Amino acid sequence: MARVESEVLPGGSASGHRASLLLLGLLPLVLLAGLVWLFLAKGTDLIGTSGAPPDALLKLQIERVTFAPHQILATVRNVGPVEATVAQVMVNEALWQFSVSPKPTIPRLATATVAIPYPWVKGDPVEVKVVTSNGLTFKRKIEVATETPRPGAAAFGLFALLGTYVGVIPVFLGLLWFPFLRRVQERWFDFFLSLTAGLLVFLGVDALAEAFEVAGRLGGPFKGVAVIVLGLAGSFLALVAIGRQLRGRDREGARARLALAYFVAVGIGLHNLGEGLAIGAAYALGEVALGAFLVLGFTIHNTTEGLAIVAPVTRDAARLGHLALLGLVAGGPTIVGTWIGGFTYSEPWALLFLSVGAGAIFQVVYEIFLIMYATGFLVAR
């Protein structure tokens, strides 16, 4: 910049330089603003169109459908560029009575709840369709209608149990491999670290795939892919920075390995939060009624996470307290996730959770590579 200044504006006082520099910097922006103004004011005439009718771009998304006795509640988000009005509601191809709160006209990006008094049948598929005032339709099909658990002691307990079953118990089961890992030969250490890294890469990719799926469902204005990139990069970089602080200069000592174990636990914990969200939301959406296998699958798969957590500290005589805490950090968020997913599922937040979780996981993979590099494993011998 300084070079440009001296070339373009030789001579003059320092403050004069700064002012003219500022002007030169702003000039293109001012011209751009003028151009935008001109186009907005006159442009549609200049290019001979009256502008696309914004009504056709109107878009609603049914984010969540819940079932209470004789009632269906649909959370509708306006993901279009203009405000939209819910004018009619159809359930399974029949016009039905309904009410919208706070009001039928939904501002951009806001949500409204459509309450439909409907004698739904447990176990049947239900399709909810909203019709906007200009006749566009937006629908969502629920495969299996089941009563949605309402926030309360019983539901909290149920979700906690589900989370414990899927997240906490399997992780602790995996931790029970610790004595086994202690006794196998030292050279197996690198093998188990590699296994951990591989497992984590799988979890990270899995979370990203899920995040992209949610981003696809979300409307354009949420910029789902940008949220993923920000969440991913943000959590990755933040955790790398925190890791440096915690570890200090020690890359290879017991302290570093324990820190790594905690990072693995935190990463897996964030991942399990996302898993909990999925389970809670699926339960709320009546999909878990089909998916006892989903729960079983998560349970079996999560057992390997315990192994991943203790792998870094197999050389050290880790205290029982640390092991218990590691297990809680990794498994506990599943419970929180099922609560959030079951009671207040919101796709934009789910997207953020998933991408932050993925970033945390990739950070752990990065840390594992650092350790393996320090121990010489990754150096050609």
Added chain:
Amino acid sequence: MSELSRRQFLTWGLPGVASLAGAAALATRDAPAGGPSATSASRHEEHLGMPGAGKIPDLHPPGSGKQVDPMLFLTHFDWGTASRLADGRTQREWTLTALDREIVVAPGVTFPAWTYNGSVPAPTLRCRVGDVVRVKFANEASHTHSIHFHGIHPASMDGVLEQVPPGGTYTYEFVADPFGVFLYHCHTMPLTQHIHKGLYGAFIVDPPKPRPPAREFVMVMNGFDTDMDGENEFYTVNGIANYYVDHPIPLRVNEPVRIYLVNLLEFDMINSFHLHANMFRYYPTGTDLERYEYTDTVMLAQGQRGVMEFTYTLPGRYMFHAHKTEFAELGWNGFFEVLPAEAKA
């Protein structure tokens, strides 16, 4: 339905009075200025589980160029401007103008329609067999259109080869023959679009000796594809989904009723009409005064039509609807409110 309790009966009390007033007004030849009260609508909806959001703004008589009032449409038969020709025949003259109009098809839902004279369905034209029909057509819409009448007439009056561009005019002239129930609609390609967008109406040709006196209604069955996906979102009779649920049609006990029924439903293969707690004489196409079917349900393909005649002998609220229940639940549904024989109060 068992919950149609005393409470409900009481809540209907007030609108019932309004309906009575409406019935009295409809019984005279002059149509009332407005439809039944809005309060009655919401009450019935609560009971029937029907849609209740939004209201239908500013309803007007058919042909007024504005949102059609199905209650006025029901009994509106446009006989045109009559004049006697030198040879003694009666000539009837109408003007139909193609107009692009945003119309209401269900409470709160609008549809960018193509219309004749601003309403969907278009005004019901009526004449006697042998009358000279003269329809001056002006296209003030944004696309080319035409009018194709059903019935017997010369090729040049058929509205297929003579297309009328925006700004253009055309005069259709033919002798009404035979008597019966007919329809008219735009016959411009793509035909599906020109029909589903709303360019159609009923055309009734009376027999030489008029049919026996009766309360006469016209019912045009149609649908609206509001999200343009090639399927109807709403099914209606006379243009607004569930209108006669919200505003039951008042009748009197022992009053003969005649309905001119026309099916102009696009996209779906068939439509039907089912009358509750009664039977009707059905004269297919209305071209024969003797032969009829005695039934409570008829099935019609697009373009089919007929005359139905019936009488209710007991007071009460009777449903009529498409016996394709999907159509019924998407708006092709209504009630007759049969009131006790005229009581002089």
